[in-house]
Amino acid sequence: MLPSSVLERYFTKSVRQRGADYFHGRRVRIVHASNSYLEAEVKGSETYEQKIAAGGNIFTVACSCPYFRDNLIPCKHLWAVLLASDRESLLGSASSASDVTLKYGDVFKGEQASTFSARQFGLARS
DSSP: OOHHHHHGGGSOHHHHHHHHHHHHTTOEEEEEEOSSEEEEEEESSSEEEEEEEEETTEEEEEEOSHHHHHHOSOOHHHHHHHHHHHHHTOSOOOSOSTTOEEEEOOGGGTOOOEEEOTGGGTOSOO
8 A cells, every 4th residue: 555545544634635735736856765765845835854764564754844843743744745755656555554653753853753643633534
């Protein structure tokens, strides 16, 4: 399964819609990519940096935007980057949506990533 398919439940519907707008508006620039890691920039009101690492069914994400930093909730910039990575097949795939884990942390400040629970923020689908 593509990364966006398995991580969709961690993003609110409005965040996914806004991220898709950024993706379709060609606002995503992949700076560095491998099968398990990518760095990108998304241009909105400002240009923000994103980092996504994939290891098996664990995805670690970070964005330099204030929404992500202040709320520690996946943002539109990360969604736009996931859509771009799907298009280019950059992050491989996860086996199923049920066993994928999303981790987050302000890796731009060198903080250790923490496990993100979609249920904790009321984002998990019923």
